[in-house]
Amino acid sequence: MRRGLTLKIHAFLERRFPERRVFLKSDSDTRFIRLSSETQILAAVGTTLFVSWAIVATAIVLMDSIGSGNFRDQARRDQQVYQERLNALSQERDRRVEEALAAQDRFNAALGQISTMQSELLASETRKRELETGIDVIQSNLRQTMNEREILRRTVLDLREKTAPDSPEQLLAATAPEQLDFLTTALAETAAERDQILSDARSALAERDDLELELQLAAQRNDQIFRQLEEAMAISVEPLTKMFSSAGLPPDRILEQVRRGYNGEGGPLEPLSLSTRGTPPTPDEARANGLLHQMSQLNLYRIAAERAPFSTPVNLGQVRQSSGFGYRRDPKTGGRRLHKGFDFAGGTGTDIFSTADGVVTHAGWQSGYGRLVTIQHAFGIETRYAHNSNIRVKVGQRVSRGDHIADMGSTGRSTGTHLHYEVRVNGKPVNPMIYIKAARNVF
Template sequence: MPTRLTIKIHAFLERHLPERRVFLKSDTDTRFIRLRPETQLVAVIGTGLFVGWSIIATAIVLMDSIGAGNFREQAKRDQMTYRSRLDAIASERDSRAEEALAAQRRFNAALAQISDMQSELLASETRRRELETGIEVIQTTLRETMSQRDSARATLAELRKETEADGNTQLAAAIAPLQMEFLSTALAETAGERDQIRSDARSALQERDSLEMELKLMDERNNQIFRQLEEAVTVSVTPLDKMFRKAGMAPDRILEQVRRGYNGQGGPLAPLALSTRGEEPTAEELRANRILNELNQLNLYRMAAQQAPFATPVNLGQVRQTSGYGYRRDPKTGGRRLHKGSDFAGRTGTDIFATADGVVTHAGWQSGYGRLVTIRHAFGIETRYAHNSKLRVKVGQRVSRGDHIADMGNTGRSTGTHLHYEVRVNGTPVNPMTYIKAARNVF
């Protein structure tokens, strides 16, 4: 039985939505459909909901379309910016590579010049000592000749005194011819010796002046050689010192380690031997020893540079750096994770090189690294080369900087063909680009 509320609702609907009839006529019959107010309300509400849904859906589709278009445009702009940045980095990389090659040529030329100058310096030092010895011999000969002349004069004076003191006239008359003959002979010999001594003295003085002039010219040439050697050594040592400091390696400590562990051929340059007679060393000897010490330091720098990873593991002209050291979004899990090295993408089979001298401690498969090569270097440094397609070395093998150790691949936990390169110091990973950037314009 209808309630009072239902009757009121029906009356309200009757006023706004009166009952309607829809007639359906055929050839033989006529029928109608009665649309009650409730039915009309349901139809109106349904139609309104459908229209509203259509409007909202259309708006969403339009907004998605507009947003997708903007996103595509933004992606294209980002891609163009990224490509231009890559081109700029590639050109800068090429220019840096050319500068590094030029610096290496200058460095090798300076070393060759230093070697030649050192040979000339040692030869000139030997020649100077020979000239000093010749001057001493000439002065000794001159002193001996003067002494013989004085002795002859003294003998002649004694003979004269003995002749005058003798009072026997007959004996004097008998001896007189002999004395005259002896005196004449002695005087002639003395005059000849005197002339010869004068001639020898003049020759000695002329030779002394010539030797002094030659010594003066030699000193000037030695000074010039010293100056050029000092400049060449300074130009060669300064960039290496800066390179180690930029890499966070204390040069004094590194050189001391190299000096203690040195066992190669040739050895450090030996200083010039100083006088064993207690004489003070000359300024030239002290200067030469300072240059030899600096050359020895340069040699130690070169050996240390060979044992630290300052080189690049790949030819930069064939690859591009796709990821650096630091925290990033993990390409596998999507979470934030520390990336312990630098990634270089290239073609499968691209050559990978050792970045420093060392010993291979691992060459095989390792978990997410795939085919991995690990090399132990000096100073507690270790380098890792991961995701390789082929390995070219074995465990225990000693390698040098620039040796071909592996081929680039996509093994292990990897999303594409690339090299994952790590540098670890005492087991702690550090940024490999610190070493590579520090060596720019040096090698």
């Protein structure tokens, strides 16, 4: 039965794929190759499988290529948006600093105006006291003169009644009206002078009220200036504090270290001292001292930010991130190994920049790293830039953040053109993206 089924299948295949012979003819001989039905079926199935595999593989490669192109375009757009955001934040920070400086100038001018008005108010108070004292003296003299006049009038009347017409007393009484007229004139002049003094006193009081009103308006303007300055300082200082904390750098310790090593021009701002009598500072002086402390803190933050590697070593619009920090499959040996830095792939000769102020401690060949640049920064931080095609700095050279220090290459233990960027704190490698991401919303 099995043989009969086999014969039927063979007959079916013979009808569909009849036996063929391929003749090979030479000058002296003729040979042929016999292609049975089974051989033709196997060849057809193999050819179909190969063509199908080729079509699927080609489709996968094309889809991967299209997807990679879209990803690179998206990454390029994201980098451009990120760069524009950085520029906008930098401009906003500069505007805030300019507003803070302008507000500080207005505050200093307001302090000068307050000092002038206080001096004028003190002079007005002194003049008022002098006028009040003068009025009291004049009134006392006036009362005394009026009493003397009344006593003299009574004395004259008594003399007229008691003495003879031609007596010396009568002559004295005759001349008494002239003396009374003189006294009356003097009293009238004194009263006019008193009225003038009273008028001057009222003018002085009105002037004092005007000065007090001006002082109140100046106090309101000062309070507004203080609020603007305090808001500007809060907006400027808080992101910097968050940036250092995110990077694992304690802000208080970093600022104290910068303050101890500060040797630039200007120096930290000193508190105001407007009193020479040893009295406690006024509320305005206390607020001004607080603002000066925040400005000094902002200046120290600026110095510290230039000494820590918060910048990127390459222009992100010209490279792509090819390998991150951490354990990975080694591209050379295939084993699992710690990748101690971050790789940026780009074209040969791409500019490489210093990410912070520091001193070059190595600029040459080192096994595995190829052409290597090592920079020592503050706070025990060291950065390394490996696999360069060209080095543009020398050992001992002091560099600033953003200086062009090398060109990208593929020297040393490398599989392609890229920058291997390392950050080490006290000799221990850390993820460089901690610093770059911490500064993403600040610079």
